[in-house]
Amino acid sequence: MKIVLLGSRGNIANPLSKLLVSKGADVTVITRSQKNVDAIESDGAKAAVGSVDDVEFLTKTFDKATSVFILIPANLFEKNALKTMIAQCNKVCDAVLKAGVKHVVYLSGIGSDIPEVGFHSENELILKNKLAGLDSVYLVRPSDYFANFLRNIDSIKKDGAIYSNTPKEQVESYVHPIDVAEVCSGLLFSPGNDMFKIINVEGDFASGEQVEKLLMDAIHIPVKWVHLSDADASKALVSAGMPEENVMPLLTIFSETYHNGITNFIKNQGSVYGKHKLADYFKKEFAAEYNK
Secondary structure (H helix, E strand, O other): OEEEEOOOOOOOHHHHHHHHHHOOOEEEEEEOOHHHHHHHHHOOOEEEEOOOOOHHHHHHHHOOOOEEEEOOOOOOOOOOHHHHHHHHHHHHHHHHHHHOOOEEEEEOOOOOOOOOOOOOHHHHHHHHHHOOOOOEEEEEEEOEEHHHHHHHHHHHHHHOEEEEOOOOOOOEEEEOHHHHHHHHHHHHHOOOOOEEEEEEEEOEEEOHHHHHHHHHHHHOOOOEEEEOOHHHHHHHHHHOOOOHHHHHHHHHHHOHHHHHHHHHHHHHHOEEEOOOOHHHHHHHHHHHHHOO
């Protein structure tokens, strides 16, 4: 069984590749950089070096693949990030059709049924329009990744604070990337016949207050969860160099405005739950990065 992965050596594609190889799949990982080839091949996969903007390259790489994992990242510090994602999604879908691939797993994001939330809503529509003739297309929607807390290391060291537009008392859902990779590996290795089935993946839940306590236990430093309004958070991100056009799609994922809509949809749809917990993550992986 040939399975092709987009995502190179990222937080999802890296463990996903290892899981699929361990199951006996013939795995090919697409990467833009020749520098990643040795690491990909050391995990037992094949590396295909090329661009997701090159339909001919993608079609050739997808040839004879049973399943394809589609990951279209958002580079939030580049202009036209959303337009770039849409263009890449169209090209990947065209290559899937030309290569005759029958099964696709698309890594989406929470709240993508709400057009204003996040970056994947438009791409999900593209998949539904273009890939309706496949045997299966799964839309995997992880909640916020554990690993995203690493972005706060600088502000914790500088100010003893995490700045967020999520209110301190609001409980949010988080998931470890490995748990997402586990779900995707099963869908890719043993695809069913579900068309555009949404699979929410969650792992653990915490409010800002609980995160403060977890961090104290993990790094033994008091950390304040500082709630910013959407307007203040927007100003901070723009000052950090993020194009204004990318700010609001990012902030809406965590905004109090859309919180109930997202959580109610997930409750009605149901979720797959991972095994990893935030307390363990902070004590092991986060603390290790913080203390470097």
